[in-house]
Amino acid sequence: MDHKRRTFLGIGLAGLGALAAAAVGWPLFRYLAPRSSREAAGKVVVPEGDIPEGGARFFEYAGSSAVLVRKRDGGLVALSAVCTHLGCIVQWQKESQDFLCPCHAGRFSTDGVVIAGPPPKPLAKIPFSVSGGNITVG
Amino acid sequence: MTLLKKIVDWIDLRIGVREIVRKELTGYLLPRNINAWYSMGSILLVAFALQVLSGILLLIYYVPDADKAFKSVSQIMNEVPFGWLIRMFHAVGSNMMVLALLLHMLSVLLMGSYKRPRELNWLTGFILFSLVQGISLTGYLLPWSQLSFWATTVATNSASAIPLIGPYLVEFLRGGVLVGPPTLGRFFALHVAVIPLLIAALIGAHLFLLKRTGVSTPPFGQPETPIPPPADSYRYEDHPGGIPFFPNYALEDLRSIALYLACFLAVLFFDPYLFFPKDAFIPANPFVTPAHIKPEWYFLANYQTLKLFPNELIGLSLQGAAMTFLALLPFIDRGRQRHPLKRPLFLACFIAGLLLWIGLGIWGHYS
């Protein structure tokens, strides 16, 4: 009988302990959890005139880095600027019209396709629309 | 359970943990007539640990820059999830910790535990008390509110009454002629690094001394008077036949800590701004002095004393003398008797002093 009582009290105590731990742990987790980035996934508007032919423009998008490129033929591309190998930020090579990742010399075409080096996947494409001289990304 | 036992066995075989448990916990015997006041120390240890933890959490979002400090604290309060909880925990916690410290000191005074051979314990405790006052004073500036700014202006200014070096000392404390960005820099360093380390070191010394002298026997309800400590040799005060620290007194400690947390959290959740006058919500403005700038409650008596005397030096000297007297009390009051009712002169001074402190505080609050 006494044994049962003990077990019951033990379980009760453990339950209270767990409750207290949750009451401390949850606010602590929320306090430390990253904010901004994804929730602020607003759209980014870039004036069309900002990007010359054969040029690129880097900007922050959804808490990460992205790039807009105007190809020589006038077409626009929006890509994630994060290298698919180990996450460095790719650089636009104006002369060769491609992206170079400075970390391990990965190369991507204007459309983000891997040309050389270790990157396993193409750069992610980002949707965008053009209207009234403005490019709206996202 | 058997796995746990195996792990403990494995460790025990190497470093003899069970012996430590036997010597320091289950075999660590305390006087049979020990009372709840002896758990104030455990409460203070927990309170300090909680200040360190909540302080480190605040450091994640707090910016120690005169232009950004107030905004960063507002952000902690209004935008960071549960930031208000961490911030109020730290701010209310500092007040509760001072209160616990005062109660600890009062109980030690009343039970005469500061007497031989525990003079050094009292002395380290007294330094701890000063350090806690220092950490509160420096922390008070950090939110860079009107209250912060002007309370620090007044507090640092009182040092100017010291002859000769006074004015320079004030400038040195502030890092400039007036309180300003340089003051925030030094107070921040003091508050988050220097003083916490000093406090930790002194807590270490305080506990070490306790370990060497042994716990005192309370003067209340004891059947026979304990053997007085020898005058010419060291003796550890042990308590054969006493109650074990673990689990008996550890549970009492736990209960006291729970009671402390209950009071603390009651203030935190039901009256969070108890210690926040409205100037705490206005950013510092060096060109506008608010009307009634008052220090925190535990500095009110000092504040009122300074106001009472037309000559600041007299007020300051009186306080210095009182503090020195308190610090050296065990060397002044050297009688062996520890029971308060058998020390009428002491008891009268104790009550008068306490009433004076409270009276000056209330007067300071309403003046």
Ligand code: HEM
């Ligand atoms: C390592 C330990 C500590 C760290 C890292 C720390 C850190 C901080 C920080 C960043 C602030 C500014 C944010 C705010 O105002 O809420 C602050 C404020 C403050 N701290 Fe600490 N602290 C520590 C320990 C303590 C201790 C032990 C006490 C007092 C017993 C204390 C008392 C205060 C006070 C009174 C304030 C101003 C509160 C306010 O008006 O909001 N701190 N502390």
Ligand code: FES
């Ligand atoms: S990270 Fe880009 S090539 Fe390695």
